[in-house]
Amino acid sequence: MTTHDAPPTTAPGATTVREPAAGPGLPFVRRLWRGRPEDPRWARPALLVLLAATLLLYLYGLGASGYANSFYSAAVQAGSTSWKAFFFGSLDAGNAITVDKPPAALWPMALSVRLFGLNSWAILAPEVLMGVATVAVVYAAVRRRFSPVAGLVAGTVLALTPVAALMFRFNNPDALLALLMSAACYLVVRALEDGRTKWLVWAGTAVGFAFLAKTLQAFLILPALAVVYAVCAPVPLRRRFAQLAAATLALVVSGGWWVAVVELWPASSRPYIGGSQHNSFLELTFGYNGLGRLNGEETGSVGGGGGPGGGGRWGETGWDRMFDSEIGGQISWLLPTALILLAAGLVATRGARRTSVTRASFLVWGGSLLTTMVVFSYMAGIFHQYYTVALAPYLAAVTGMGAGLLWERRRAGWAAVTLAASLVAAAAWGYVLLHRTPDYLPWLRWLVLVGGLAAALGLVFAGRLPRRLARATAAVGLVAALAGPAAYTLSTVRQGHTGSIVTAGPAGASMMGGRGGGPGGPGGGRTWEGMTGQGRQNQQGQQGQPNGNGFPGGGGFPGGMPGQNPQNGNPQDGTGQNPQNGTGFPGGGRTREGGMGGVGGLLNGANVPAEAEKLLEEDAGDYTWVAASIGSQNAASYQLATGEAVMAIGGFNGTDPSPTLAQFEKYVEDGRIHYFIAGGGMGGGTGGGNGTASEISSWVQSTFRKVTVGSATFYDLTRKAAD
Numbered sequence: 074m075t076t077h078d079a080p081p082t083t084a085p086g087a088t089t090v091r092e093p094a095a096g097p098g099l100p101f102v103r104r105l106w107r108g109r110p111e112d113p114r115w116a117r118p119a120l121l122v123l124l125a126a127t128l129l130l131y132l133y134g135l136g137a138s139g140y141a142n143s144f145y146s147a148a149v150q151a152g153s154t155s156w157k158a159f160f161f162g163s164l165d166a167g168n169a170i171t172v173d174k175p176p177a178a179l180w181p182m183a184l185s186v187r188l189f190g191l192n193s194w195a196i197l198a199p200e201v202l203m204g205v206a207t208v209a210v211v212y213a214a215v216r217r218r219f220s221p222v223a224g225l226v227a228g229t230v231l232a233l234t235p236v237a238a239l240m241f242r243f244n245n246p247d248a249l250l251a252l253l254m255s256a257a258c259y260l261v262v263r264a265l266e267d268g269r270t271k272w273l274v275w276a277g278t279a280v281g282f283a284f285l286a287k288t289l290q291a292f293l294i295l296p297a298l299a300v301v302y303a304v305c306a307p308v309p310l311r312r313r314f315a316q317l318a319a320a321t322l323a324l325v326v327s328g329g330w331w332v333a334v335v336e337l338w339p340a341s342s343r344p345y346i347g348g349s350q351h352n353s354f355l356e357l358t359f360g361y362n363g364l365g366r367l368n369g370e371e372t373g374s375v376g377g378g379g380g381p382g383g384g385g386r387w388g389e390t391g392w393d394r395m396f397d398s399e400i401g402g403q404i405s406w407l408l409p410t411a412l413i414l415l416a417a418g419l420v421a422t423r424g425a426r427r428t429s430v431t432r433a434s435f436l437v438w439g440g441s442l443l444t445t446m447v448v449f450s451y452m453a454g455i456f457h458q459y460y461t462v463a464l465a466p467y468l469a470a471v472t473g474m475g476a477g478l479l480w481e482r483r484r485a486g487w488a489a490v491t492l493a494a495s496l497v498a499a500a501a502w503g504y505v506l507l508h509r510t511p512d513y514l515p516w517l518r519w520l521v522l523v524g525g526l527a528a529a530l531g532l533v534f535a536g537r538l539p540r541r542l543a544r545a546t547a548a549v550g551l552v553a554a555l556a557g558p559a560a561y562t563l564s565t566v567r568q569g570h571t572g573s574i575v576t577a578g579p580a581g582a583s584m585m586g587g588r589g590g591g592p593g594g595p596g597g598g599r600t601w602e603g604m605t606g607q608g609r610q611n612q613q614g615q616q617g618q619p620n621g622n623g624f625p626g627g628g629g630f631p632g633g634m635p636g637q638n639p640q641n642g643n644p645q646d647g648t649g650q651n652p653q654n655g656t657g658f659p660g661g662g663r664t665r666e667g668g669m670g671g672v673g674g675l676l677n678g679a680n681v682p683a684e685a686e687k688l689l690e691e692d693a694g695d696y697t698w699v700a701a702s703i704g705s706q707n708a709a710s711y712q713l714a715t716g717e718a719v720m721a722i723g724g725f726n727g728t729d730p731s732p733t734l735a736q737f738e739k740y741v742e743d744g745r746i747h748y749f750i751a752g753g754g755m756g757g758g759t760g761g762g763n764g765t766a767s768e769i770s771s772w773v774q775s776t777f778r779k780v781t782v783g784s785a786t787f788y789d790l791t792r793k794a795a796d
Contacts, residue, residue, distance in 0.1 A: 116221035120212060123225060127208050127232040130566060131201040131242050136193040137569030140713055141244045143678040144573060144725065145179065147709030148172045149244070150191055151718065152183030159183050161335070163344045164705055167697040167718040167745075170731055172705075173348030173357065175331065177285035178246035191716070196244055203248040204241025207255050208232050211466050211473075214259040217266075218434050219477035226551065227473025231465055235561040235577035236403040240462040243570060246287045247462045253283035254294060255466040258437050261298050265433045268308035270316045277320030281327030288362045290463065291328075293448055297440030305436070307428040332358075345731035347705070347724040352731070366454035394450040395461065402506050402582040404461040404468070406558040408446075409498040411468045414475020415439040417491045421478055434474060442467035458576050458583055480547065484536035493532040499554035500525020507557055513579045517560055524553035572677040573706070678710035679752075682783035686714050689748065693717045700787070701737070702750035703727045703766045711750060720746065723766040734768045741790045749773045751786040 108117030140146035144164075148171075152159035155166040162176025163169070172179070181199040189195040208228045216224030231237055240247045257279040264272035276298070283291035299317055306313045335343065335354050349357040388399045396405050415435060422432035445463055449456070475495070482488035500522050507518035528550030535543045561578040576583040689699045689711065701720035702708040708721035722737070723729050732740065740746050751770075777788040 112221060119221065119225055120209075120228070123212070123228050123232070124205055124209055127228075128201065128205050130232065130562070131204050131238065132198070133566045134569070135197050135201065135242060138197060138242065139193050139569065139571055140678075141193070141197060141571055142573055142575075143571070143709040143713055144705050145172065145182075145244045145246075146196055147705070147712045147719075148176075148179050149182040149186055149196055150713060150716070152176070152179055153186035153191065158344075161344050164347065164709065164721050164724075165698065165712060165718040167720065168344040169698065169718075169720040170345040170705075170724050170729065171347045173361065173725055174246055174287060175285040175354075177282060177331075178249040178287070181249070182244060191713075197242060200241055200244060200248040203252045204232075204237065207237075207241070207248075207252045207466055210252070210255045210259050211470050214255070214262055214434075214438075215470055215473040215477070217262065218431055219474055220481075222480075223473045223477025225473075226476055227469045229555065230407060230472050231469035233555055233559045233562050234404065234406070234462075234465045234469065235558055235565055236459055236462045237465040238562040238565045239403075239570065239575060239577040240459050242566065243459070243575060245459065247459060249286040250283050250291065251462055251466055253279045253286065254291065254441070254463065257283070257294070257298065258441055258467070258470070261302060261437055262430065262434050264316075265302060265305055265307070265428075265430050265437075268306050268312070268316075270319055273302065273316050273320040274323045277323035278327040281324040281329070284324075284328035285331055288358045293445050293463075294441040297444050298437060301433055301436045301440060305428055305430075305433040345724075345729065347721075347729060347731075350730060366456075367448075367452050388456060390451050390453055392450055395446055395464075396502075398509060399583050400458055400461060402509065402561060402578045403458045403576065404464050406503055406506060406561075407472055407499055407554060408464075408468060409502050410495045410554065411442065411471045411475070413491065413495040413498055414479070415442070415471050417488075417495075418471075418475045418478055421482065421488070431478070435471070438467050438470040438474065442471055457574050459574075480535075483532075483543070486536075489533055489535050492535070493529040496525055496529040496532060496550045496554060500529065503554065503557035507560075510579060510582050513564075513582070514560060517556060521553050521556050524549060524556075528553055678706045678713075680784075681710055681714035682785060684783045685711070685785045685787075688780070688782050688787065689715045689717060689719075692747070695744075696747045697740075697745040698747070700748040700750050701746050701769075703752070703770060707750065707752065719750075722769055723764070727766045728764060730765045732769075733765055734772060737769050738772070744791070746790050748780070749777070749788040749790055751779075751788065 106117060106121070107114075108120070148158070148162055148164050151163050151166040155163070155168065157163070157168055158166050159180065160176070161168065162171045162174065162179050164172055181203075182196050185195045185199050186192075208231050211231050212224040212228040214224075215227040237251075240251070257276045260272050260276035260279060264270075264276065280291050280295065303313050303317060306316070308316070332354055335346070340352055345352050346354050346357055348361045350360075388394065389397065394400060395408060418435040418439070419432065422429055422435065425432050442464060445467065449460060449464070476492065479488045479492040479495075483492065503525070504518045504522040507513070507521065528546055531538070531543075531546035532550060535546060538546065561582065564579040564582075565577040693699045693715070697718065698720040699715060699717040700708075700711055701722055702711065703722050704727040705721040705725040708719040712719040720732075720740075722732065724731065737746075749770075751774075773788045773790070776794060777790055778792045778794050780787045780789050
């Protein structure tokens, strides 16, 4: 019986191939193609095919998303022209305010734009490469303790998870976070193999750098990693704690150096820290991006989620959140299967010695999965479906490890039955998820259910079947289990995705307002697309219809923000245009693209008419900011359209107290801002609610001359109203 306490030398049933170890005399290409000498000949080519297929899949139609999330794309554009903006993660090259995250996820994209210019591919291709790298890391982690087949299963599961296909083609920080968290788990397993300190230090470094991508979310798996190493490492207890201390130091250094520089930098000469209320990154970390996400008390936010069984602006919380009609189609296809296989893996290794790396691998990846899933299920603050991409590597690894272990032990009755049960869970849950979108490939859910159940029946007898027949049965089961998520993934890559809230799968696949059941859950619910105005294309390429202009129950954001501007199926192009076809903010008129003009909303950017571009570009070199606008999405759209710095008053929501009215008046007096763009922010109209942004807006309206250009309204800050 295989214990996996040392790396396996061959796959089950494979013929050992004796070749000299790869050395200086063996050409690099041959070593790349052949892989490790002890591997079967097909293993490395199969991995390369998987990585190439993932790359092509994720690159398909990449430009259709345009600037994707214009909030981050504007910061990328700023970082590509200003090294100061690059370092701080500023939204604009004038360094007025940063994004509400640390900047590490922006750095690869900004460097790419510096090399290749500002365009969709330059922004999003680094995210694709991170996705391919994450698949490779998960494969490597599973392959080390199990067979190449188990590694390939894990990598394939990850590549075909719908939310992974979404976020590894999008410019939010989640792609880098997923890659670094996967690397951290891999490195901890390496440390558990031989007890060498360097692997644990590198793991701490990965987590620290992940903190610079998405702050405290990077720490969710730390308890699992630390406890597993403290208990299972093959070194004396005192050395284990010393090594954990060294890893903690590496984490603090790799994640803290940037924080220290920002906190020590004089506030007067650095950009305001977006998302904070007192210009402090530590406040942002532990407040808006920290405890506020857990308890829903996020100053400057638009509100949190509901309690167990109750609705909320960010969905219902509870133990089954990952399976409900909002989240299920994004991540949960193989989640029941992974949980069964995790339990089976722990049972199978219950008699192993303390230092068993096989059991520790299940604890590392499975502990990371469970910890993250529980936090996501109960966090009451801002929560978006795409956050669940963090679960995808853990889920994929557990699935590959569990399936590989049970397949090796399939001659034992309990292993064969458990393997079959995991496939039944995948088939049944896949049927439920596909049934939630009854008009989407209606035949597929029956193929998944019937094919999966038939293969599961065969797996019960897998230990007694001829080898080829058993493998064929397993292949049929794998296809049935992956058919649903693969279809959703293909639908995802066929569409462009723009805005702040994006979802994977076909139109209508992620519904607000209910648990399980049909679309929308009990009583029906509003789609996220309807809430945010992101009306995506259906499978015929036609415009999906938004069905709501606010949160569940028809309400809008606090403060009475008008409905979001529904976007049509044509996303932003290389000039920064974002055609829209819905009812915009007051004053919106038809634009040259045929959509409704007007300013942007809280979650989506504005459509910038050609006349407005021309106006802002005139004498742009004479100003630090060609314009200022309430809210980051509105400012980002104008910045991307013109390539010039635009100040985002109040940050993302328009609620950050930056700049103050006195600071803004000083900027205007010094001739650093040319125009003020009316609209945007949480309040609609002139925006800003009752805070600093509202004060600035009122002062501008009463002081300066209004200029109407196409569908947009500006105030010329160089000309008084009385002039």
